[in-house]
Amino acid sequence: MSASSAIPLGRVTLVGAGPGDPELLTLKAVKAIQSASVILVDDLVGDGVLAHARPDARITYVGKRGGCKSTPQATIEQLMLDAAHAGENVVRLKGGDPFIFGRGGEEVESLRRAGIEPVVVNGVTAGLAAMTGLGAPLTHRDRAHGVVFVTGHPQKDGPGLNWARLGESARDLHLTLVIYMGISSAARIQAGLLSALPPDTPVAVIERASLPSQRQCITTLGGLVDQLSATGLGSPAVMVVGDVVRGVRAALQQAATLAA
Structure with missing residues (x-):
């Protein structure tokens, strides 16, 4: 040619x-x-x-x-x-x-x-859309000074994240943790974070964020694995860990009051 x-x-x-x-x-x-x-x-x-x-x-x-x-x-x-x-x-x-x-x-x-x-x-990432759909932010002047996006699905044969260290950073720096692809590793994530964060730390799990089929549960770090088992939530889902999740509870309570 x-x-x-x-x-x-x-x-x-x-x-x-x-x-x-x-x-x-x-x-x-x-x-x-x-x-x-x-x-x-x-x-x-x-x-x-x-x-x-x-x-x-x-x-x-x-x-x-x-x-x-x-x-x-x-x-x-x-x-x-x-x-x-x-x-x-x-x-x-x-x-x-x-x-x-x-x-x-x-x-x-x-x-x-x-x-x-x-x-x-660029596109809207699921972690942001998930919390917005529940009426709560990822950062808040009084509750979270920053946000960390992490994957719960480590590279094959890779070391994975040190969840205990990440929990320490979230605690000390007042950070929200947004965990993608973490459902299959929920027990390991829970155990690591509990070494640094209290069991009553709020957690939201959102499956199929923004879609008509979206499902979610609002729980605590201590109850995370049991709630996943009880609700059957699965991938694709994001987990949001931190005090900003308290805003979800407030939004849901307000919505229930308005509907009454």
């Missing part, structure tokens, strides 16, 4: 689809989805999000979800590269935000090594 007939390099955009509710998409995300000829979709992206795709877009599901069969990360990166080299306008559609436990950093690095500079469109 001559230089004049070479296929121009396509574009790649990493788009945060948010926690599931399509109304939480940013305008920039909608425009990117509407213009894409190829869309590589994560498992947790809500169906309503894809309603913005053009009819002729080629949609490929490349689910990445703990405990489920997943497309290898190397395969996803190669699919992006192949489509871009074919001149396609590629959108890598990821649940939540690409740069918060979405492997967006790995994908950006892979694309750059191949000479492609991607665009990244």
